[in-house]
Amino acid sequence: MIKAGLGFNREMKICITHMHGDHILGLPGLIQTMSLLCRTRTLEIYGPAGLGDFIEAIEKTIKFTLTFRLEVIEIEDEGLVCAEDEYEIIAARADHVAPAFAYSLEEKSRPGKFYPEKAKALGIPEGVAWAKLQHGTTVKLPNGRVVEPQEVLGPPRSGRKISYSGDSRFSEALVKLAKNADLLIHDCTFDDGLAKRAAEDGHSIPSQVAKTAKKANVKRVILTHISARYKTPNLLLNQTRKGFINAVVAEDFMKIDLPLHDVK
Ligand SMILES: [Zn+2]
Ligand SMILES: [Zn+2]
DSSP states (O other), rough: OTTTTTTSOOEEEOOEEEEESHHHHHHHHHHHHHHTTOSSEEEEESSSHHHHOOOOOOOOHHHHOHHHHSSEEEEEESSEEEOOOSSSEEEEOSSSSSOEEEEEEOOOOBBBBHHHHHHHHOOOOOHHHHHHHHOOOOOOOSSSSOOOGTTTBOOOOOEEEEEEEEEEOOOOHHHHHTTSSSEEEEEEEGGGGGGGHHHHHHHOOOOHHHHHHHHHHEEEEEEEEEEEOOOSSHHHHHHHHHHHHEEEEEEOOOOOOOOOOOOO
């Protein structure tokens, strides 16, 4: 995060999928680093039952005073995790060997495209009134006429959506969660030849990732959680692309551009 230039004092929420070491043992170091860099904003951490005990154990045993407040929220069920002005986080149950959640980050829709010619035709003076309408606020003209934003705006533009499977076998709950996502980040631990092993360990293979991506109608997929047994991830990528072409493998410092949705 330091190398990537991500500020440590920005608004941030952490979503933990499940209580396995490879998914939570980075937290103590991350939290302490944030404190060393003098974070002041509250940090919310969401996750399954047991997360509270884990964080409490760190706070009790590590002799270190945090510069910020930690708020731990244990998720009990599927559904809305949190709602902010601009986005929501939704959880669904993943299918793993431990209780696990998958998450979606969904942006709220934005006001539609602004049509200046419509505003001019209605006699709305250029300036503050235009800006208000563009942001979806009703405007009252000097002559008393009230203009609703939809009179000068196109249909609302839907927000973007990112879904993350965490560790999971194929699951219909995940298909539902990732419906129409712009991006699905998915467990792809083993190749198709190790289907039995994947099922035993609660992980996915490429053909299952492709199946989920197709059924959920997502735009693109990033494969992650790849077993260290593979010197290169090419086999997994090729097997995924047989069923879903728009797939890549996660890399450190990877940058992904997710364009805003526009009205067709
Ligand atoms: Zn796991
Ligand atoms: Zn894992």
